Amino acid sequence: MIEIQEIGVAFGGVKALDKISVSCGAGRIVGVVGPSGSGKSTLLDAISGIHPLASGSVLLGGIRIDGLAPHVVARRGLARMYQEDRLFGRMTAFENVLAGAYLRGEATGALESSARAALESVGMNERRDTYAWDLAAGERRRLALARSLASNAPALALDEPLRCLDGSELDLVRALLVRVASESGGRAIVISDRDISACEELCDRVLVLHAGKAIAHGTFDEVIHDVDVRDAYLGVEWSQ
Amino acid sequence: MQHSVSPLVESLWRFGIVGLIGLGVWIVLRSGRVMLGNAAFAAIAAAATAALVARGTADIIAVVAGVLAAAACGALFGVAAARATSTGFAIASLALWAVELSMRAPAGAVLRSQGSPVFVVIAVAGAGVAAWFYARSRHGRAAAAVGQDERAAQGIGIDPVRVRVTAVTVGALLAGVAGSLSVFYPGFDITAYRLHGDIAAFAAVVLGGAGGALGPLVGAALVAIAAVAPVTKEHATAVNAVALLAATIVLPGGIASIFSRAARR
Numbered sequence: 236m237i238e239i240q241e242i243g244v245a246f247g248g249v250k251a252l253d254k255i256s257v258s259c260g261a262g263r264i265v266g267v268v269g270p271s272g273s274g275k276s277t278l279l280d281a282i283s284g285i286h287p288l289a290s291g292s293v294l295l296g297g298i299r300i301d302g303l304a305p306h307v308v309a310r311r312g313l314a315r316m317y318q319e320d321r322l323f324g325r326m327t328a329f330e331n332v333l334a335g336a337y338l339r340g341e342a343t344g345a346l347e348s349s350a351r352a353a354l355e356s357v358g359m360n361e362r363r364d365t366y367a368w369d370l371a372a373g374e375r376r377r378l379a380l381a382r383s384l385a386s387n388a389p390a391l392a393l394d395e396p397l398r399c400l401d402g403s404e405l406d407l408v409r410a411l412l413v414r415v416a417s418e419s420g421g422r423a424i425v426i427s428d429r430d431i432s433a434c435e436e437l438c439d440r441v442l443v444l445h446a447g448k449a450i451a452h453g454t455f456d457e458v459i460h461d462v463d464v465r466d467a468y469l470g471v472e473w474s475q
Numbered sequence: 476m477q478h479s480v481s482p483l484v485e486s487l488w489r490f491g492i493v494g495l496i497g498l499g500v501w502i503v504l505r506s507g508r509v510m511l512g513n514a515a516f517a518a519i520a521a522a523a524t525a526a527l528v529a530r531g532t533a534d535i536i537a538v539v540a541g542v543l544a545a546a547a548c549g550a551l552f553g554v555a556a557a558r559a560t561s562t563g564f565a566i567a568s569l570a571l572w573a574v575e576l577s578m579r580a581p582a583g584a585v586l587r588s589q590g591s592p593v594f595v596v597i598a599v600a601g602a603g604v605a606a607w608f609y610a611r612s613r614h615g616r617a618a619a620a621v622g623q624d625e626r627a628a629q630g631i632g633i634d635p636v637r638v639r640v641t642a643v644t645v646g647a648l649l650a651g652v653a654g655s656l657s658v659f660y661p662g663f664d665i666t667a668y669r670l671h672g673d674i675a676a677f678a679a680v681v682l683g684g685a686g687g688a689l690g691p692l693v694g695a696a697l698v699a700i701a702a703v704a705p706v707t708k709e710h711a712t713a714v715n716a717v718a719l720l721a722a723t724i725v726l727p728g729g730i731a732s733i734f735s736r737a738a739r740r
Contacts, residue, residue: 283630285626304629304634305626305629305630306628306629306630306632306633306634306635309629309630309631309632310632314630314631315630315631316630317626317627317630321624321626321627321630322624322627323619323620323623323624323627324623325619325623325686326616326619326620326623330616333616334616334617334619334620334628334631335631337613337616337617337620337631337632337633338631338632340613346613382631383630383631386631386632
C-alpha cells in the first residue's frame with residue numbers, strides 16, 4: 236500500500252533523511268522509532284508531501300505521490316496526524332472530526348453519524364461540544380487521531396499517536412489502531428514513536444532511525460536485539 | 476454632499492452597505508487572511524453600475540453587471556494573492572486603496588434617488604443568513620480549518636489556495652452588492668469608499684466580533700448609528716477608528732461574543 240523507496244530529504248546542506256526504504260501493506264502497522272531528531276517526523280512529513288524529496292520515491296497503492304501538494308496526497312488516500320496535534324482550536328471536538336471527514340462528501344446526516352462514531356471510538360463522545368483548545372493533552376491527542384480516522388483514508392501516517400496518553404487511554408488507542416488496520420479491507424498504518432516499547436504488541440514491522448539513517452528494520456524482536464540499535468538508541472540490552 | 480433623508484433611512488442604508496462589505500471582510504478573515512481593501516470592490520461595482528445607469532441601462536441589469544464586475548476583480552485579486560503569507564496578503568490588499576482613490580462617478584450621471592433602503596437591507600439580511608448557513612456547511616468548515624491551521628487543513632485534503640480564492644471572490648461579490656445598490660442611495664458619493672469604507676467595515680467586524688456571521692451585522696448597526704447620531708456624525712470615521720482600537724483592546728471577541736458566551740452558560 237505505502238512504499239517508500241530510498242528517499243532522501245535535505246534542508247540546505249544537511250541530510251535529514253538518507254536513503255530510507257520501508258513499505259507497509261494493507262492491514263499492517265509499521266512503527267518508525269528513534270530518538271528525538273532522528274528523522275521520524277521528517278519521514279512522515281516527506282511521505283505526506285510537506286517536505287520535498289531530494290531523492291527516491293513514495294508510492295501509495297502503486298502510484299507515485301511524491302512531489303504532490305499535501306492536500307493532494309490526502310485526497311489520494313493518505314490521512315495524517317501531526318506530532319503537535321494541530322487541532323482547530325476554535326472548533327468543538329465534534330466540528331474537528333466533521334472537518335476531518337471533509338473528503339468523504341457524504342450527506343450531512345451520514346457525515347455526522349460517521350463523526351460521532353469516530354469520536355466514540357476514541358472515547359470522546361462526552362466531550363463532543365468542548366472547544367478543542369479547552370481539552371486536556373490526552374484528549375487532544377485522541378481527538379487528533381479521531382480526526383485522522385474520520386477521513387476513512389486507506390492509509391494513515393500517524394506521528395506519535397500514543398504520546399501524552401495514560402494507561403487506559405493507551406489501551407484504548409492501541410486496540411483501536413489494531414482494529415482500524417484490519418477493517419475496511421485493511422488499512423496501512425505508519426506510526427512513529429520515541430519509545431520502541433510502544434511497537435512491541437502493536438507493530439508488524441519496526442524501522443529504527445538514527446541521525447536520518449535507517450539502522451535496523453524488521454520485526455520487534457529482530458530490531459531490539461540488533462547491535463546497532465542497542466549502541467545508538469537503547470544504550471543497554473533490551474529488557475521489558 | 477447635501478441630501479435630505481431621515482436619520483432612520485440613512486442609518487438603514489449605512490447598515491446595509493457597511494454590513495455587506497463587513498461580511499465580505501469576515502469571510503476572508505475566516506480563511507485566515509486580513510482584507511484591508513474590500514471597499515474597493517464596492518467602489519468598482521458602484522462605478523460600473525453608475526456608468527450603466529447614466530447611459531440608460533435598466534437598473535437591475537446595471538446592478539447585476541456591477542456585482543459581477545466586483546466579483547471578477549475579487550477573483551483576480553484572490554488568484555494573485557492567495558499564496559501570500561498572512562502579512563503579505565494584508566499588504567497586497569492595501570494596493571486596493573489605489574483602486575478606491577482612482578474611482579470617479581461618471582460625468583453627467585444623474586442617478587435615481589428613491590431613498591428607499593429596502594433592497595440593501597434585504598440584501599444584507601439575506602447575506603447574513605446565507606453566511607450563517609455557510610459557516611456550518613462543509614465548505615464553511617473547510618474555510619475555518621484553513622484559517623485556523625493551514626497545514627492541518629491540508630492534511631485532511633483541503634486546498635488552502637482554492638479556499639482563499641473563493642473567500643476573496645465571495646467577499647468581493649458581497650461588497651459589489653453594497654456598491655451597486657449604493658448608487659441608489661440619495662447621498663451617493665463614490666469617494667466615500669476611499670478608506671472610510673474600509674475603516675467602517677473593519678470597525679463593524681472587530682466591534683461586532685469575528686466569531687460568527689452575526690458579529691459584522693451587529694457592528695454594522697453600531698457603525699450606522701454612529702454615522703447619523705448628532706454627537707458623532709461629523710467625525711464618524713474617527714469614531715469608527717477609536718471604536719476599532721477600543722474593541723481590539725477591551726473586547727477582542729466583539730459584542731457578539733458576549734451573546735455567545737451567555738448562550739453557552
